[in-house]
Every structure is written in C-alpha cells, then in structure tokens.
Amino acid sequence: MTTTSDAPPKAGFRPSQLIYDTRYRSLTIQVIAFIALMLGLSWLVSNTITNLSALGKDFDFGFLGQRAGYDINQRLIEYDSTSTHGRAALVGILNTLLIAVLGCVLATIVGVLAGVLRLSKNWLVAKLMAIYVEGFRNIPVLLWILLIFALMTEATPQPRDFREGGDASMILGDTIAITNRGVFIPAPFWGAGAGILLAVFLVSLVAIFFWRRYAHRTQEQTGRILPIGWGTLGLLIVPTAVAFLALGMTSGRVTQPVLATGATEGMTLADYAASQQTINACAVPFSTESLNLRRLMRSQEIRFNYVAVEDAAGALTALEAGNCNILSLPASVDIATVPAGAVALSDTIRRGMPVEFERPVLGGFNFEGGLQLRNSLIALWLALSLYTGAFIAENVRGGILSVSKGQTEAAFALGIKPSRTMRLVILPQALRVIIPPMISQYLNLTKNSSLAIAVGYMDVRSTLGGITINQTGKELEGMLLLGLFYLVTSLIISSAMNLYNSRVKLKER
Amino acid sequence: MKKSVLFGALTTAGLAAGAAQAATLDDVKERGELNCGVVTGLAGFGAPDANGVWEGFDVAVCRAVAAAVLGDPMAVNFVPTTGQTRFTALASGEIDMLARNTTWTFSRDTDLKFDFVGVNYYDGQGFIVPTALGVSSAKDLDGATICIQTGTTTELNLADFFRNNNISYEPVPVETNAEGQQQYLAGACDAYTTDASGLAATRATFENPGDHVILPEIISKEPLGPLVRHGDNEWADIVRWTLNALIAAEEYGVTSANVNELASAPGTNPEVNRLLGTEGELGGMIGLENDWAKNAIAAGGNYGEIFEKNIGENTPIGLARGLNAQWTNGGLIYAPPFR
Ligand SMILES: N[C@@H](CCC(=O)N[C@@H](CS)C(=O)NCC(=O)O)C(=O)O
Numbered sequence: 065m066t067t068t069s070d071a072p073p074k075a076g077f078r079p080s081q082l083i084y085d086t087r088y089r090s091l092t093i094q095v096i097a098f099i100a101l102m103l104g105l106s107w108l109v110s111n112t113i114t115n116l117s118a119l120g121k122d123f124d125f126g127f128l129g130q131r132a133g134y135d136i137n138q139r140l141i142e143y144d145s146t147s148t149h150g151r152a153a154l155v156g157i158l159n160t161l162l163i164a165v166l167g168c169v170l171a172t173i174v175g176v177l178a179g180v181l182r183l184s185k186n187w188l189v190a191k192l193m194a195i196y197v198e199g200f201r202n203i204p205v206l207l208w209i210l211l212i213f214a215l216m217t218e219a220t221p222q223p224r225d226f227r228e229g230g231d232a233s234m235i236l237g238d239t240i241a242i243t244n245r246g247v248f249i250p251a252p253f254w255g256a257g258a259g260i261l262l263a264v265f266l267v268s269l270v271a272i273f274f275w276r277r278y279a280h281r282t283q284e285q286t287g288r289i290l291p292i293g294w295g296t297l298g299l300l301i302v303p304t305a306v307a308f309l310a311l312g313m314t315s316g317r318v319t320q321p322v323l324a325t326g327a328t329e330g331m332t333l334a335d336y337a338a339s340q341q342t343i344n345a346c347a348v349p350f351s352t353e354s355l356n357l358r359r360l361m362r363s364q365e366i367r368f369n370y371v372a373v374e375d376a377a378g379a380l381t382a383l384e385a386g387n388c389n390i391l392s393l394p395a396s397v398d399i400a401t402v403p404a405g406a407v408a409l410s411d412t413i414r415r416g417m418p419v420e421f422e423r424p425v426l427g428g429f430n431f432e433g434g435l436q437l438r439n440s441l442i443a444l445w446l447a448l449s450l451y452t453g454a455f456i457a458e459n460v461r462g463g464i465l466s467v468s469k470g471q472t473e474a475a476f477a478l479g480i481k482p483s484r485t486m487r488l489v490i491l492p493q494a495l496r497v498i499i500p501p502m503i504s505q506y507l508n509l510t511k512n513s514s515l516a517i518a519v520g521y522m523d524v525r526s527t528l529g530g531i532t533i534n535q536t537g538k539e540l541e542g543m544l545l546l547g548l549f550y551l552v553t554s555l556i557i558s559s560a561m562n563l564y565n566s567r568v569k570l571k572e573r
Numbered sequence: 574m575k576k577s578v579l580f581g582a583l584t585t586a587g588l589a590a591g592a593a594q595a596a597t598l599d600d601v602k603e604r605g606e607l608n609c610g611v612v613t614g615l616a617g618f619g620a621p622d623a624n625g626v627w628e629g630f631d632v633a634v635c636r637a638v639a640a641a642v643l644g645d646p647m648a649v650n651f652v653p654t655t656g657q658t659r660f661t662a663l664a665s666g667e668i669d670m671l672a673r674n675t676t677w678t679f680s681r682d683t684d685l686k687f688d689f690v691g692v693n694y695y696d697g698q699g700f701i702v703p704t705a706l707g708v709s710s711a712k713d714l715d716g717a718t719i720c721i722q723t724g725t726t727t728e729l730n731l732a733d734f735f736r737n738n739n740i741s742y743e744p745v746p747v748e749t750n751a752e753g754q755q756q757y758l759a760g761a762c763d764a765y766t767t768d769a770s771g772l773a774a775t776r777a778t779f780e781n782p783g784d785h786v787i788l789p790e791i792i793s794k795e796p797l798g799p800l801v802r803h804g805d806n807e808w809a810d811i812v813r814w815t816l817n818a819l820i821a822a823e824e825y826g827v828t829s830a831n832v833n834e835l836a837s838a839p840g841t842n843p844e845v846n847r848l849l850g851t852e853g854e855l856g857g858m859i860g861l862e863n864d865w866a867k868n869a870i871a872a873g874g875n876y877g878e879i880f881e882k883n884i885g886e887n888t889p890i891g892l893a894r895g896l897n898a899q900w901t902n903g904g905l906i907y908a909p910p911f912r
Pocket of ligand 1: 611612613614615654655656673674675676722724725726727748749750751767768770771772795797
C-alpha cells in the first residue's frame, strides 16, 4: 500500500486518477480487495471468538496432553489407550503419510505403465488401458475404496477357515495368508550383525550410483555400452548376500541362555512356567532374540506377556524393577552381574541370523506373528493408487504425444530399439510436460487419503479429526490442526516436486 | 482447499454459537417442525418403516416432544447422526435435541456443553459372538478382533476392559451400526460390542439370531437419554418434563387409550389432573399449552406402552423391563412429582 507514494511525483495528481488513470487503477482495486478480505477475515475471527464464549467453550490446545483412552489398530509407533490425544494424532499422521507414500509410488508406476501402454500399437492392450483409465477416472474414488474393501472382506476366507478341515490355506509355501482381516506376510526380525548388514547394503547402493555414472560416462566418451542392468543387480545382491552368510556362520548357530528370576539353576522352562503365575518376557521388539524366545514359548505352549524394552540395558533395568521375570541375553554377558537373582534355565535359544523372518501362524482367533497388512490399508492403497494412476496415465500419454514424432523416427533411423527409444529419447523429453500436473495428482492423492474412515483406516482424520474431536468436543482446534497438517504436507510435496521439476525441465543455456 | 477448511471451521463455529443463543422453543414454533437427531438405523430404537416413517423407542421421545410443543407428533424432521456426528449436529444447532441412545457421562454433560434431561433406558455394554466360536466369557476374547463403533463411550470402555484384564484385542473401527453388523456377519471381526440393548436390536435383524450369543459380562453403565444444548434452560425443561410426563403417565395408568377421556374432565387423582391440564397451569409454566402432556401421551402412549411396542418382550428385540421397570415394580424408572 505504501507503493502509492512511490508513484512518480507528478504535478497535479488528482484523486480521480485513482479510478480513471490506468496507471493507478489496478493498484486501487487491489487495495480495496485487500481491505475487504481483511475485514471479512476479522469479522469471521471475532464472530467465532464471541460465539465460542457465548457457548461457554474455550479455545485451547490442552486436550492434546490428555489421556486418549481409545485404541488404534495400526500403529507405527508405540501407542496404547493410556497415551495422549497428541500421540494419537501422531499415530494418525504417520498412518496418513504411510498411505500417501505407498499410494504415490504405486500410482506413479501404474500411471506411467498405463500411459505408455495406451499408446501401444497392440489394439487389445491399448483398449484395455483405455477402459482402465476411463473406468477409474469417471467413478468417484470413494466408491472404489468401498468396492475394493467389500471384495476383500466378503470374498476372502476367515482366519478360522485355515484350521484343519477348513477350506482355506496359506500360499507361497505357507508364508502368506490372505484373510478377510488382511494379508499376513512374514515379518523381518533383526539380530546380531544387522547393523553391519545394513551398512554393507548402503555401501552397495553408493557403489551402484558410481557404477551407473561410470557406465554413462564411458558410453558418452567411447560409445561402448556397459551392462548397466546386470551390474546394478549384481551390486545390489552379491555383497549383501555374502555379508549375510558370513555373519550367519559366525552368530547364527550360537546359542544363548534364557534367564529367569525366582528359578533354580538348570530348571526347565516348562517347570519354571508351571511355578509362576504369569510369565513376562523382556525383549527388544523386532530383535531375533524376541523372535526365538517367542518360538521357544510357543513350542512349549506357554502363555506369556511381552514387555518391550529399548536394549539389553533396558531389559536389565526392567528385570530389576520386576516388570518382567524372564529374558535372554548374549552369552558374553556375565550372568553373575545380572541383578534380581536371575539364573539360567536349561533351555537356550539361538542367537539368530542378522535378519530372520517370522511367518504368520494361526493363533486363537487370528493369525499371530508376521506383519498384518489390514484390509483397510490395502483397499485404501489400491483404490487411491488405481484412481490417481488413471489421471497420471493421461498426463503421461499427453506428455509422450507432445514429443514430436520426428524424434521417434530419428531414433529408429539410428537403429535404436523401440523400448530404448521410449526410455532414452521420448520419456526424458516428455517428463517436463508430465511433472507439473503430476504434482497436483500427488497432492490429490494425499488429500483423498482422508476418506480413510470409510473403511476404518485410522489416519489423522480418523484419530485427531474424528475420535479425539468427538471425545473432547474441540472441533475448532482439531479442524485447525488438521488443516494445518494437510497444508504443510501439501506444501512439502509440491516444493519437493518443484525441485525435481527444475532439474528435468528444458535447460536454457 | 486449505483455506476453505479453515474458513469452513470458523464459519461453522460462528453459526454454531449463533444458533445456540437463540431460544430453541421460539425457533421450533416458528419453524413448525422439531429437528430431532436420531440413529442412522437401529431396529426398535430408531429406523424408518416400510413407508419411510420413522419409528422406535428413541424416535417416540422426539414425537412426544413435537406433540407437546406443536401439538402434532408428525411435525418432526429426523436427522440421522452417527456416533461421531451427533454432538457436532447438536452443538451447531442443526438439531434441537438428540434422542439417540446416548450415554449420560460427566464430560458430555459439562465439558462438551450439553444437558442430559433424563434417562429413558438404563443400559450396559455387552459383547456378541458367533456361537460357533465356543466363547462363553468376554475374558476368553484374548487376541480377538472386535468391531467397535467410533466416537462412542463403548470404544473407551472396551479399551479399559481389555487393559484391566491384561488381555489384548484388535479393534476394527466402524462408523454405524449397519457397518458393524455387516463386518461382524462377514466374519471380519470375531465379536461386536456396543450397548446390550443395541446388541439385542441388532441380533433381532439377523437371519439366524440363534447362531449368535450375547456374552454374560456387562462391562459398563450406559444410562441412555435425550439431551439438548447447554444454556437454554427453558428448552431443556420442556424436553425433560415431556419425558417425565411419559414416565408418570405409566405410573398413574394414563394410556394412549384413556388419555382423551381422562383429559376431558377433572378426575379423582389430582396429580393426573395437573398432568393432563384439567387442573392448574403447569403447561403455562414451561411456555406451552395446558394440554401439552395430553398430546405427548396421545402421540405414542406412556413410557410402558412405548417400551412394549418397540423393544418389549413381544417384539423381535425382546428386551425385558429389568432395570427399566417403574420404581414401583423394582426398577429405576421414576418421575418427580407434577406439582
Ligand atoms: N451409548 C453409547 C453408544 C451409542 C451407539 O452408538 N450405539 C450404536 C449401537 S447400539 C447405535 O446406536 N448405532 C446406530 C447407528 O449407527 O446409527 C454412546 O453414547 O456413546
């Protein structure tokens, strides 16, 4: 607004110029619009404040620190009903981000494939892709979510059908169970040497990066084509596999004692369990010790509670405090130093490989162990990805069509294979047309994930924006926080994509 | 999009309170219709019949209030609400009252700024499981998957129950009773939990009700009753005393069959006379006509009649009076004197 005074100090400025002089008119309009906007905004805010107080409600975020009291099924971080509403919101946020990331990745893969294939010369493939795109683009995403969810719950067997005599069975060598409560897959557990394994893997990723750069440079300089694909694959697998075997040889067979308080030296686990009211086992979540301890308990049909601890030291403190009465430590730890009079039982467990997989097994009501991909997650993920993928496919198709046909013909004339032409000639040029609309597709997907409650997926809209608001009556605060979260997430996504866009867009030198 | 969320929230809050300040009675009279929040559909408690006319135990309270205020039990606009939307609907003024098996709790009555006007059903939370599971107690449900309606007290009780008993479960959140029923019947959850009355009502609609048992444990107290916004005491009085009128009518033997006759001339029982307006000016004291209670009772009968017709032992839902018998019969249903 101060700019008005910046105008060149001409003699004889008349106020009517503000309207009739094109130099000032747009400025005048902007100032008026701005004032109107501010007035509207302040009216909204003051109206809200007076009405809130008339209703006797205050505006504060203290509820975030109160006990939530409800349980959430899918938790990426520690959470139970005694945690706070703030923590519940965080669990929801992570669930939203999880579905957003999974969705964007799958939508991109599906979209690029469908977009390219829709231009295929193969009539059947092209038509199939056209049907996919039109079908998904023209039906509301909520219907797709509900449809996929209904299919997953109604058309798949219940866990109890997997029992002997039931008509369902697990697939892929009894490792995966598809049930109406979700898909249960093996879960990874990390043992001794997992850190080294991870380091080796990371180093090979770096090596792959340099290998590809080297290969590209060689090709540019000498024209010699190095086997990029095989090299990448080899680097990805071989070093890690070798490290895994080597580590497994050293630590895989080693056993370690199971320690218990209030036991006599050399007692069997079965006898100990019989002598105790409850068995509480301290173990680090997702460690092979916890896995092997559980396997041991399960093989003897001993019921126990699982007490999660941070690390070996944490396990000792928990034992000292009486939170658990059983745990297992590496043989290198001197048993005499273990507090609370814990002694070794006659049973031992294997130390375990750097990484081991636990298969889901049928328990009382459900499959236990393994990783549960709930139907709500799968339905939401598939529906959002397929829906957004259809839009991305059209962006990709448009991008490809925007590249002049001469490019393809030139590439063919040089004898480049069609698949390489697409990958090396067309797509790089198409990308600068594809990326900008892609950003808004990612944003759409992320925001559409708030439909999660329709299938009971506990995203941030369901936790903070649903149950928490309902239990605490803090609609305004909750909705503001929710809006803020989506705003920040969207801004982050678009700035990341813009960064990428500026890398692939036409460089003007 | 982001901006509109923010503005949306602000405007709703603004409107919300705007409506809350006005006198609800005047609004209802001016509108000629009562906006009553009910369930989305729960047999016996609130559901539209084959002709689309809402009926049920909770719906009858709405009709009685409409009859008392407007003289016409059909002048009700029913607004279906879920466990999660009901409180926002009431706080924002979208509905004038909520009669949707809602539990009277401390925080709802105080912190959420509502006023419960009484209890029309004393309930508790139970579990239903397929007989085939062979479960006989809720404590056997360790590791089970349980369908639970979000935004309810039952969700919190469930968490507490399993925590206190040191057993684990996997919650499957659902939004409406219909959704819960569908998930439960598809076997996506091993058990369904909600108010025992709701379980009975839900089971009554199953194809084979006999294949499902309601477990003996009742894990909470759920006094269900109608509620209104905090702050409009005149309106709260009207809803409260309409409910009380239905209850008192049962106690004194006033039924839908004899109410017109009893209201035509003063009888021998002065309390009945005052209730039906043949003596005194009770109606005027709450801003209504003197035949308000007569109209309310004529709408669907007294409390006992409403109970028997919608959820009683001769209906498919088959609930016994139990705690919900009149205090004279050893129950908890009790109306203060009309004096
Ligand atoms: N009394 C509890 C639960 C009330 C509730 O949501 N009940 C369910 C089952 S009995 C219901 O009425 N559902 C009907 C619907 O989904 O509309 C509360 O107030 O939080």
